[in-house]
Amino acid sequence: MLLSDVIDDGFLARYRALLDAEDEAFDELEHAFEDGDRAHFAADLAAWREAIERKLCYLHRLGLVSPPALTS
Numbered sequence: 001m002l003l004s005d006v007i008d009d010g011f012l013a014r015y016r017a018l019l020d021a022e023d024e025a026f027d028e029l030e031h032a033f034e035d036g037d038r039a040h041f042a043a044d045l046a047a048w049r050e051a052i053e054r055k056l057c058y059l060h061r062l063g064l065v066s067p068p069a070l071t072s
Contacts, residue, residue, distance in 0.1 A: 006062050018058055022051040 025048040032041040059065040 003064075006064065011062070014058065015055075018051070018055040022048070022055055025051040 025044065029041065029044040029048045032044045056065060060067050
């Protein structure tokens with residue numbers, strides 16, 4: 001499969017949404033870290049990891065990356 005078969009306007013819109021979600025989750029994580037808010041940091045870290053995993057799973061389903069394997 002060629003990249004040109006996968007990358008179209010729909011792909012770019014979905015990927016942009018996934019990147020925005022990842023960026024937003026990281027911003028929340030950063031604020032919790034700066035504030036020293038451990039409870040929110042742990043929750044925000046989990047949300048950030050989930051956003052990354054959603055992005056990687058999307059790319060994997062399209063055959064663009066290997067299966068995601070985030071470790072703790």
